[in-house]
Amino acid sequence: MxxxxxxxxxxxxxxxxxxxxxxxxxxxxxxxxxxxxxxxxxxxxxxxxxxxxxxxxxxxxxxxxxxxxxxxxxxxxxxxxxxxxxxxLEGSPSIVVRKGIIDRKQLKKNKLDINQLQSLIRQKGYFSLRDIEYAILETNGSISVLPKSDIVPATRNDLHLPDKEVTLPVTLILDGRILNENLKTAGLNDDWLRSQLLKRKINSAEEVLYAEWKKGEELLVMKEN
Incomplete structure (x- = not known):
């Protein structure tokens, strides 16, 4: 050929x-x-x-x-x-830990041993099986974990704190280039961005590797090395 x-x-x-x-x-x-x-x-x-x-x-x-x-x-x-x-075709999820007890029958059915189960649970940030109330083996081989109630972090609702607005961060500068579409979406303009850079003694967007804006927070700016 x-x-x-x-x-x-x-x-x-x-x-x-x-x-x-x-x-x-x-x-x-x-x-x-x-x-x-x-x-x-x-x-x-x-x-x-x-x-x-x-x-x-x-x-x-x-x-x-x-x-x-x-x-x-x-x-x-x-x-x-x-x-x-x-x-x-895809199989179905299997509960391998139920109410803190390992279901050996489900482990055998899914060709999973205790060491593999421990490894999957550690990847979720839990280092002891005593912390787990339920663990579900998903069809793609990953595991979903529901920890025991005394392990779950407290939420704002638990602490009776007022709701806080959830906002997405917006990338404004990437690899030295201003993303004008993102700037417009955030309701900002070029003059505002340049003034923010000047406050940080940055004369041009080309000096910036990454800049991120989030409502109610300071502009995050990472300069080029």
Whole structure:
């Protein structure tokens, strides 16, 4: 195969996979089920192997991607419409700790041992099983933890404090460039931002690596090293 043919096939394969992932929707890696992960690997193998096989033409690559894409999309539609099929394909969450007691039957069913359970719980910030009231093993292999009531941090409601407005931080400068759209969304203007920078002895936005604004708080400014 010559370099031109390989380049053309790689470009077509790249965009075909890109459009397929757009059609199938956005899924974080942490949300992938084992079946989703294997499907992604097989799809990549189909395209990768086809590109370097001189007997495989471009239309064959597109055909393979299309067939696999239709199968994946069909399964996705089935899982959305049928609860029973969704359970068969994706599985269902399992309660591995119930009322502070480890359910050994559920651990065996999910091929999970005590050491793995401890590791998953530590990743959630709890270092002792005595702190756990419930632990649920999700279909993607992660674990959700509900700690015992005496471990849960107190909330504003518990302390009878007045409600506080919740606001999102807005990035105003990124890599030395002012994000004018974000500035407008925050109800601010260029003159205000430059005056804030001058207060910090910064003459230009190009000197700033990152600047973040949040209502009721000081402007966060991180300078370039």
């Amino acid at each position: 010559n370099l031109g043919t390989i380049t053309i096939e790689m470009v077509i394969g790249f965009f075909a996979l890109f459009f397929l992932t757009k059609i199938l929707g956005k899924t974080q890696l942490s949300q992938l089920t084992p079946f989703d992960f294997i499907s992604a690997l097989i799809l990549g193998e189909l395209v990768g192997n086809a590109m370097y096989d001189p007997d495989v033409h471009i239309w064959m690559i597109l055909f393979a991607i299309s067939v696999w894409g239709v199968l994946m999309y069909s399964l996705e539609m089935l899982t959305q419409k049928s609860m029973k099929f969704r359970t068969i």
